[in-house]
Amino acid sequence: MSVIKTKSISKVFGDKKHETRVLEDISLDIEKGEFVSLMGASGSGKSTLLYLIGGLDKPTSGEVYINDQDINKLKDKKMSELRRKNIGFVFQFYNLVQNLSVEDNIMLPVIMDGRKEKDYKDRLDKILKIIGLEGKRKSLPSELSGGQQQRVSIARAIILGPSIILADEPIGNLDSKSGKEVMDLFKQINKEEGITILQVTHSEEAAEYGDRIIRLKDGRLE
Amino acid sequence: MRIVLKHILRNIKEHKIRSLLIMVALSIATTVLILNITLPDEIILKIQETLRSVYGETDISISTVEPFNEIDLNLGNEEIDTLGMSTIQMEKKNGDAIGIYGFNIEDAKNIKILGDDVPLLQENEVAVSKKIADKSNYKEGEYFTVIYEEKEYKLKIAKIIENKGIASTTIDNDLFIANIKTVNNIKQIDENKYETLFINVKDDDKINDFKDYLKDNNDNYVIERLVDPDNIREEAAFINYIMILIFAMATIMIFFVISSLNKIILAERFPVIGTFRSVGANKKKMNFILVLENAMYGLVAGCIGSVTGNLLNSKAASLFINFEGVEMTKETTKMSPKLLVIGIVFAVLLQIFITIRAIIKTNRKPIKDIIFNTQSTRYKISKFKNIFGILLIIVAFVLNGFNTKSNIVLTLISLVSFIVGTANIVPIIMRGITLGIHNICKKLGFSTCNIASKNIGYNKMIISSSRLIVVAVSLMITIITVSSSFTNMINSFKFVTEGYDIIISGVSKTADNYEKLKKIDGIEEIRYLYYFADENTTYNDGKKFKAFPIIVGADEDMSYIKEYDYKMKDLKYDEALVDEKFAEKNDIEIGDTLKLEFESNEKEIELKIKGYVNSTYFSVQRDTIIINLDNLIDNLTDKPMQVQLKCSDDTDLNKMKDKAEKEIKEVGLKIQTVDEFLQAQSEQIGSIMSMFYVIIGLAIALSFIGIINNQIIGFMQRKRELAVLNSTCMSKKQIKKMLVLETVIANFISCILAIIGGVLSTEIVDKFMQGLSMYVDIAFDYKASFIFAGGVFVALLITLFVPARRLRKMNIVDEIKYE
Ligand SMILES: Nc1ncnc2c1ncn2[C@@H]1O[C@H](COP(=O)(O)OP(=O)(O)O)[C@@H](O)[C@H]1O
């Protein structure tokens, strides 16, 4: 069964006079449990594709299915619910709410889904252990290094046990040692939790962590 | 240097609205400053010139009960011009009353009480001003008949004259000018006598000496200086204090508004600053550029404020001047270049003072942070600020406690310390309360509220808005309390006059002289109000009271003073009751013996305190001692302060006033209907109130500007955070709900804190009012304060449109994307 499926989506920015065709006729299928790396030159449309899949933006034409659900037919509330429960996002920057502690940041999806925090106590402990930040649970994001912050956002992405993680250059801003730690974490999550991962990356090295590499060139799949 | 200036000008142009708001705020502060400096002189000038326009060169007026003549007076050897005046009130055939002022026309023109166009009026000829002729449709050459003491007279309108001199005044009835012979004839006064004598002293420096000479040598005459600059100055001093208070409050408000606006400007300048810095401008130079930019705001606002201040000068002065029936002069003080300089220097320094700290702090940041604009939205609570704030509040109240003499400067220092102190501790209080709410919501599972309440205590802009609300609203509540206390004061006069219709004050004879009023048809009852007060009353060998007492003489119950344990009518000669509040303030108890000493008459009386009363309806300051009436009459004053008349229901009170006046014939009397009396009391206060309302208006406008700005910058800074929240766990609706909850909760707490702040700062402003010798019992008006704070809270809901609109327009992808 494919977890992510796009049916010949294309994306055009701007109006008729100044239109930029960013994506054209993209159809792809990602199976449950896959770890896919999306590569391509800067400006080739990788982020755009990822956001379309995550429902942060709408395609100009074509359809996006998450777990066989056409996400562009969902209302704001349902869409948000889908993102919260099924998709975990990890961005390059600005991932955390600065006012909230590490554990509050991780628990955000739980709180916003109206669930009881104490039901997730054990899961939180387990995840903190996985990301190796048990000692920093009360710290503020500003007190953490970039790699640590990125691990916190991964923790937040998986707290509700989503089926997919979408990561946009998650280690683009990190030194190579922290980058490797974050990639190892992704691999571990992929293996142990069976979460499907689609990551955008520049680095061949990072791409190698995936089972499969998809390449974008000038808005088309190679 | 040129490039820097160019850059500054472009900055101002690009951020028109914000630059404009800053300049508006600064201009207001400057305007108030200029008004502060110029108002006393303007008021003096206005009063002087207005009186001059009516009374010409008259310096002194003399009057008494019976018509008199110069030879009755001792006028000494001073070189003077004199002018006699007789006046008369008559009725036209249709019942309308008219008034006639009679002069020797030649002399009157000479002394400039009449304009040059008044003809030498013959017997039974009158002149009337254009204004009145237009109003009542009088024509030149027309005759009309008037009745005086049942005899008819035919008068001819000889000329319609310019509205000049005394003819420019309006009284209740139509006013005519006539030859004094005409008036004296009708009134059957000796041809050479008059009722009032106006005197022009040739040498202006000698006016006061001459007035004193006249007073010393002419008993039984009322001698008044018409335009006495010293006297006016003294009265203006009071207004000056009010203006200082307004100035202090306006400046404090503006300080907070500008510092919040300034944060936006600096935030927007960030990239520019970064660019300048990265091409080699050092911190000092950047500080200089930004200071220069702010100085520019000061310069422009200083000019505008100075000019506005000078333009408003005349209007503001007329608020405080109350001339009945006289058209106020158009004269106004000239704007001096010195004032312009003062205004500009003030505005520039104020602006730099407000912004310099933020500028230096901004430039201390690493270039990278500045270029990438990664400012933190997190509010860091500093221990220093908390301690500083608490210390300032303590200082404010300690100073206030020590300030027993109600020194104005000390009061202002207390007020400013209190406000700055409060502003400093608002963040820690907000954080404490919202963390409490956060924990409760967490337990109850209110997810959005949980996050929202946590955000409040940590977000710079929300905290900044809260501070603004607390400071502004508590100041406004203070003002409301003061003004409602004034209103109470006026209302309290009602109780003292309850049931009576006419008030006679300024009486100079003992009560038995007024019993004859009972003969007048329509007067049902006469009541005398006896009290005595001496500013320098001491007790038990030189001890001072907190505020001097008013000694009321009583021989029967008074409806407006409530007794508790001992009846006023039972008071023996040496017994007394005290107001419970007065007793409390001065540690007086039942059973005590008080030996009161009065400086003004060097009298002493010894009193046994028998009980307490509540005298709030007699005097809001409640500094009242009630003693036996005979004791008061024997030792303190044998003249009543007021004679109150109760008339039968169908009495024409205005006519009754005239009848009473004729019956008593006494110099210096003031006879008013109760309505007039209350009206006069409230008018005095009205002008001060209107100034207060001006500040409230300003404060509301300024705070609104500040708060909307905080909303905008707050949203700008949090856009990315909100986008992340939207993409990971919250729907737009939830985000909107979160933002609304943040504002609502924060504003609600702020309004509550403001009420507490209002209660406390009222204590300090109370001292201020006492410093002005206004012993109004300032009672905190909870109801009005809650209503006002509630109103502010509701009004602030409007500011929610800012995040709501911006959120709708926000594109998440744009915010998250990082190229
Ligand atoms: N909102 C937008 N409006 C116009 N053009 C855009 C917009 N967002 C992205 N683009 C364009 O789409 C192209 C692909 O962008 P992006 O998906 O961010 O590339 P990548 O992530 O592969 O570097 C770029 O050329 C960019 O300029």
Ligand SMILES: [Mg+2]
């Ligand atoms: Mg990208």
